[in-house]
Structure formats: structure tokens, C-alpha cells
Amino acid sequence: MKIIVIGATHAGTFATQQILTEHPDYNVTVYERNDNLSFLSCGIALWVGNNVSDPNKMFYSSPDALAQLGATMRMEHNVTAIDPDAKTIAATNLVTGEQVTDHYDKLVFTPGSAPVIPPIPGIQSERVFLCKNWTDAKKLHDNAQSINSVVVIGAGYIGAELAEQYALSGKKVTLVDAFDRVLAKNFDRDITDRIEALYTKHGTVLALGQKVTSFTTAADQITVITDQAAYTADIAVLAVGFRPRTELLQNQVDMLANGAVITDAYMQSSRPEIFAAGDSAAVHYNPTGQDDYIPLATNAVRQGILIGKNIAAPTERYLGTQASSAVALFDMTLAASGLTAAGAAARGITVDSVTIEQNYRPEFMLTTTPVTASLTWDPTTHQVLGGAFYSAHDVSMSANMISMAIQTKMTIETLSMVDTFFQPNFDQPINWVNAVAMAALEKAKQAEPAI
Ligand SMILES: Cc1cc2nc3c(=O)[nH]c(=O)nc-3n(C[C@H](O)[C@H](O)[C@H](O)COP(=O)(O)OP(=O)(O)OC[C@H]3O[C@@H](n4cnc5c(N)ncnc54)[C@H](O)[C@@H]3O)c2cc1C
Incomplete structure (x- = not known):
């Protein structure tokens, strides 16, 4: 059985581990565009605030560890096309430029998500940073040592944690969100009112209920202009959400309106030989009984494991999720x-x-x-x-x-x-x-x- 895995952070790493644990005889090839895998991005904000013992411990696996299990690792390979009828993929070796084609019997589609970058004038600035992967983490950690001020855009749990860590390390922080509350999707007002008071107490300017309309970059500062005010700082960090990175399967499998691949309870897409998990897949949200898009590592890990358990035949059903989460602030x-x-x-x-x-x-x-x-x-x-x-x-x-x-x-x-x-x-x-x-x-x- 020839398996191709596309993308290996959490869903792809867990799927690969589980497949090779259950089926050591399977021929598994992993394509990952980065030079690392299994990075725990949940540690980025803590690292920015110098609250991480050792950044190398933010990885729980490695290309070598998966190779030892028997996987063929094609790191720094970007998959550029999938032909579901021919069951082939095309990829580019990002180091040599070599073009590769490969064949699968079953495909594990786990390319995850990409940060949402709204088409706002001036957003393509060297002073606008993202917060997703190891490369972003290193940039944020490096510049956190020298900057004095930051505008964090997005007050979901990622932006909220970043703003807190910047505030605790003495930076002048502005937290912007179009919603009129921080963590508006995670908590009701009786809790968010209390946490907003703590941001204010720690000197963070809360620019809530404001939409960013443009960015202006100067020599050493950036101004974030909203529909109500302008905020100038050394850098801006964009944390306004994620979208499933599923263009490679567009019009090939059933998807939610936002592009998340819909799977059955065994993680099979509408093409049963293509499995999907993690941030590129929908989840079954138990409180509503509906498919939903809730990109969390918890879902990616469980769905990845289930791919391994179901790769040979539908065996163990996905239980769905409650999107449980926690965050520590101040x-x-x-x-x-x-x-x-x-x-x-x-x-x-x-x-x-x-x-x-x-x-x-x-x-x-x-x-x-x-x-x-x-x-x-x-x-x-x-x-x-x-x-x-x-x-x-x-x-x-x-x-x-x-x-x-x-x-x-x-x-x-x-x-x-x-x-x-x-x-x-x-x-x-x-x-x-x-x-x-x-x-x-x-x-x-x-x-x-x-x-
Ligand atoms: C700052 C931050 C904090 C977070 N904190 C938490 C938390 O505390 N708890 C929690 O549960 N979740 C948290 N999350 C969410 C969690 O990180 C994601 O849900 C999780 O990373 C999803 O894993 P994944 O493997 O599905 O996708 P991803 O992490 O997006 O990984 C996909 C992988 O596929 C690779 N890839 C993509 N396209 C291609 C291609 N064409 N060819 C080859 N490789 C490709 C990418 O390089 C990447 O390595 C956080 C996320 C962020 C950004």
C-alpha cells in the first residue's frame, strides 16, 4: 500500500506515526514544505515573552523520528498539484528546484491552514508580522528583544496571548479587533469585561469595534489606520484568523463554503481514497450537530490518529469536538x-x-x-x-x-x-x-x- 502524506505539522505527523505503527509494511512518503515538523505554535506568544525553557522543545517529533518509523521524508518539498483520477501528485524540491511526481493508493491530505491576510492597502509591509509557524516564531522572538511598541490586530486567543506577553514584557501595546470585545468568540461579556479591565490595567490600549482600513510604513515605524483612529508602533502583528489551505483539491472533493474538506466519521473525503484531517478539514461540532471549521491542534491530533486507525478500512469513528480551549492571561x-x-x-x-x-x-x-x-x-x-x-x-x-x-x-x-x-x-x-x-x-x- 502506497500512502502519500501532504503536510506534517500535527495532523500529518500523527497520521504518519499511527499508520506506520499499525502497518509497518506500508510505503509512506511525507511531503512537507518546511524543513521542520511538529512545531507547537501554541508556544509562540510564551517565547516572545521569554517564558520558554528551550525553543527546540517546541517540537515533539522530527523528520528523523518519522524516517525511523519507516517513512520516506521529502522535507522542503512543496506539493503543487494533485490528480485524483490518476492518483498522482506533483511537487517541487525547494532546495534544488527539481520537479517530482509520485503515485499513491491512498492520500493523506493535511496541508493545514494559512493565516488570513485581508487585502488592506499597505498590509504587505516588512513591519507586518504573522504568527503561525517556526519561521514566524523566530522573527517575532528576535524583534521582541528590540521593539518598544506593537499593534496586535485580532483579539482572538492568539492575538490576546501575544498582546498579554508583549504587555508583560514592558512594550506599549495596542490590541485592535473589529468585534467590540476581546476573545468575543470564546467567552461571553461577563468574562470578557473582566479580562478587558486587566489589559487596561497593564497599559494595553484596547481598540475594539474598529476595522483596519490601511497601513502606512515609515523608516522605523508602522501606522495602523482604522475606521476610527490611527495607531503607530514599531511593528504590527496580524492574527485575524486562518483559512484552510485546500486549493490543491478545489472542485475535487466536497468542502464547506470556506474550503475545509468535509469528511465522514472515518476521516474519508467524498473520494474515499483521500483522507483529510486538521486545519484543512471540517470538524463535527457536537453542540450544534453540524460540520464546522474550528482549527485547533486538539482536532488535528485526534483526526490524524484516526486516519491511521482507518487507513486500511473504516474502523474507528470520529467523536466530534466541543472545541474545548483554555488560555492564561495576566x-x-x-x-x-x-x-x-x-x-x-x-x-x-x-x-x-x-x-x-x-x-x-x-x-x-x-x-x-x-x-x-x-x-x-x-x-x-x-x-x-x-x-x-x-x-x-x-x-x-x-x-x-x-x-x-x-x-x-x-x-x-x-x-x-x-x-x-x-x-x-x-x-x-x-x-x-x-x-x-x-x-x-x-x-x-x-x-x-x-x-
Ligand atoms: C499562535 C498559535 C497558537 C495556537 N495555540 C493553540 C492551542 O493552544 N491549542 C490548540 O489546540 N491549537 C492551537 N493552535 C492551532 C493549531 O496550531 C492548529 O490547529 C494546528 O497547527 C493544525 O495542525 P495541522 O497539522 O492540521 O495544520 P498546520 O499546522 O497548518 O500544518 C500544515 C503543514 O502542511 C504543510 N504544507 C502546507 N501546504 C503544503 C504543500 N502544498 N506541500 C507540502 N507541505 C505543505 C505546512 O508547511 C505545514 O507544516 C494555535 C495556532 C497558532 C498559530
């Missing part, structure tokens, strides 16, 4: 899984939601601190659809509890009473996850029509 933990109220509204889904605050452990302890917990649920079925947490205490694992609740279609009734431990070092007699579900239940009862 020593606060923010964690979420599933739908926020705003996210539900944007998708036209009716939910109810509640937010509570309680100290994470009893007041008789020498220290304690509040946890803010939110829950969203389906008002008809009472199924849990999302949850979010905010605290100076590490409440990140609570998002994983919510993830399991959504995955198993748990109701607020069950979540309110599900067994969780109590021990005063760690939590209250009623853990905050049970407590927010109890509050949800109370609200749901009040909403019921009186008989």
Missing part, C-alpha cells in the same frame, strides 16, 4: 467548552445561560479566590451545550468536564448532581461545576410555565 485562567450564548445566537441556536460566582474553596482556608462559571443549555431538552470558567485559581480542567457533559449529551439535571469530590484544599462541598448546573436548573424551573 495570571487568570480562562477555559471554555462548547457554545457561549453569543456563539449560539450567531448560529441561530436558542440557548439559555447562567453565570455564577463562588469562592473555589471554603472561606476558613487561609486563602481562597472566586471562580466565575457560566453554563449554556438547550431550554427544551435541558442538554448542556457549553460552559466557561474564569478564575485566579487553575479551573482549566472544568472545561474538560463540560466537554464530557456535552459529548455524552448530559442534562443540567445530571450535571447538577453528578458525583464530584469535596475536600477543602480543592473545592467547596458543592463544586463550582455542580453549582452552575444547579443555578441553571433553578433558572430553567422559573422559566417553566405555571400549571
Whole structure:
């Protein structure tokens, strides 16, 4: 069996490992345009803030490690065409310029995503930086040592983390977003209001609800012009989202409107010999039951493993995702899984939601601190659809509890009473996850029509 893998960061690396673990006799050739693989871009912001022990540890695999498993590694090879009828690919060796063609029985399509670069006048400036891969990471880390000011464009979790690390290392930071809140897609206002106050406290200028209209580059500075103001800094970093890099299969397999490859539960595209995973593929989003585009390493890793398990025959089904995520900003933990109220509204889904605050452990302890917990649920079925947490205490694992609740279609009734431990070092007699579900239940009862 001849397998070709296109792209090896997370989805391609995990797929290759799993295929060769399950089928050491398979002939697997990996094409990767970079000279490295498995780079954890989630460490970029931390490295920019000099909070990484050793940047080389931001890789968990290598071309040699995959070669030792038996893969033929074609690093610094850019795949330029796929012919799904002939089952061939064409690639260019980026070092020698040599053109290569190759044949597959099955294709693992994992070329991931590309940063969105909107066609804004002046954006092609040497002072506008991207934040995606190892090359970007080195540039950002190098110039972080000398710059004094930065405009970060995009207040999703990548822009939010970068802005925080720049602020903590003493730079003058402006954070711009077209949404009127930071992390608007990840958290509702009751949590984002608090985090915005922390940015302001740390001197970050929040330019929210503003659209960038142009960039003007001078000798040693750049001005980011929005529909409301102009912000000048040493550099600008663009973090406004990602698009699936799927042009090579355009009109060849079924895709979402944004170009993400749609797969079945076994990661097979509409051409069953072509498998897709990671940022180039759609995910099954359990809170809505729909295909969606949610580019996260968590999805890339699981989908990559599933390709390995299903490459010979459909065997193990994809469970879908809740898009669980967490971020640490200014020593606060923010964690979420599933739908926020705003996210539900944007998708036209009716939910109810509640937010509570309680100290994470009893007041008789020498220290304690509040946890803010939110829950969203389906008002008809009472199924849990999302949850979010905010605290100076590490409440990140609570998002994983919510993830399991959504995955198993748990109701607020069950979540309110599900067994969780109590021990005063760690939590209250009623853990905050049970407590927010109890509050949800109370609200749901009040909403019921009186008989
Ligand atoms: C700054 C940052 C922070 C993040 N933090 C988190 C986090 O904390 N948690 C989380 O879950 N996710 C996080 N993510 C998202 C996560 O990094 C992505 O979801 C993940 O990288 C997707 O992996 P992938 O292998 O599908 O695609 P990619 O990472 O996009 O990799 C695709 C690979 O394919 C190669 N390739 C593309 N086209 C070709 C071609 N034509 N020929 C040959 N090779 C090609 C590329 O060079 C690349 O190596 C973060 C992303 C960024 C940018």
C-alpha cells in the first residue's frame, strides 16, 4: 500500500506515526514544505515573552523520528498539484528546484491552514508580522528583544496571548479587533469585561469595534489606520484568523463554503481514497450537530490518529469536538467548552445561560479566590451545550468536564448532581461545576410555565 502524506505539522505527523505503527509494511512518503515538523505554535506568544525553557522543545517529533518509523521524508518539498483520477501528485524540491511526481493508493491530505491576510492597502509591509509557524516564531522572538511598541490586530486567543506577553514584557501595546470585545468568540461579556479591565490595567490600549482600513510604513515605524483612529508602533502583528489551505483539491472533493474538506466519521473525503484531517478539514461540532471549521491542534491530533486507525478500512469513528480551549492571561485562567450564548445566537441556536460566582474553596482556608462559571443549555431538552470558567485559581480542567457533559449529551439535571469530590484544599462541598448546573436548573424551573 502506497500512502502519500501532504503536510506534517500535527495532523500529518500523527497520521504518519499511527499508520506506520499499525502497518509497518506500508510505503509512506511525507511531503512537507518546511524543513521542520511538529512545531507547537501554541508556544509562540510564551517565547516572545521569554517564558520558554528551550525553543527546540517546541517540537515533539522530527523528520528523523518519522524516517525511523519507516517513512520516506521529502522535507522542503512543496506539493503543487494533485490528480485524483490518476492518483498522482506533483511537487517541487525547494532546495534544488527539481520537479517530482509520485503515485499513491491512498492520500493523506493535511496541508493545514494559512493565516488570513485581508487585502488592506499597505498590509504587505516588512513591519507586518504573522504568527503561525517556526519561521514566524523566530522573527517575532528576535524583534521582541528590540521593539518598544506593537499593534496586535485580532483579539482572538492568539492575538490576546501575544498582546498579554508583549504587555508583560514592558512594550506599549495596542490590541485592535473589529468585534467590540476581546476573545468575543470564546467567552461571553461577563468574562470578557473582566479580562478587558486587566489589559487596561497593564497599559494595553484596547481598540475594539474598529476595522483596519490601511497601513502606512515609515523608516522605523508602522501606522495602523482604522475606521476610527490611527495607531503607530514599531511593528504590527496580524492574527485575524486562518483559512484552510485546500486549493490543491478545489472542485475535487466536497468542502464547506470556506474550503475545509468535509469528511465522514472515518476521516474519508467524498473520494474515499483521500483522507483529510486538521486545519484543512471540517470538524463535527457536537453542540450544534453540524460540520464546522474550528482549527485547533486538539482536532488535528485526534483526526490524524484516526486516519491511521482507518487507513486500511473504516474502523474507528470520529467523536466530534466541543472545541474545548483554555488560555492564561495576566495570571487568570480562562477555559471554555462548547457554545457561549453569543456563539449560539450567531448560529441561530436558542440557548439559555447562567453565570455564577463562588469562592473555589471554603472561606476558613487561609486563602481562597472566586471562580466565575457560566453554563449554556438547550431550554427544551435541558442538554448542556457549553460552559466557561474564569478564575485566579487553575479551573482549566472544568472545561474538560463540560466537554464530557456535552459529548455524552448530559442534562443540567445530571450535571447538577453528578458525583464530584469535596475536600477543602480543592473545592467547596458543592463544586463550582455542580453549582452552575444547579443555578441553571433553578433558572430553567422559573422559566417553566405555571400549571
Ligand atoms: C499562535 C498559535 C497558537 C495556537 N495555540 C493553540 C492551542 O493552544 N491549542 C490548540 O489546540 N491549537 C492551537 N493552535 C492551532 C493549531 O496550531 C492548529 O490547529 C494546528 O497547527 C493544525 O495542525 P495541522 O497539522 O492540521 O495544520 P498546520 O499546522 O497548518 O500544518 C500544515 C503543514 O502542511 C504543510 N504544507 C502546507 N501546504 C503544503 C504543500 N502544498 N506541500 C507540502 N507541505 C505543505 C505546512 O508547511 C505545514 O507544516 C494555535 C495556532 C497558532 C498559530
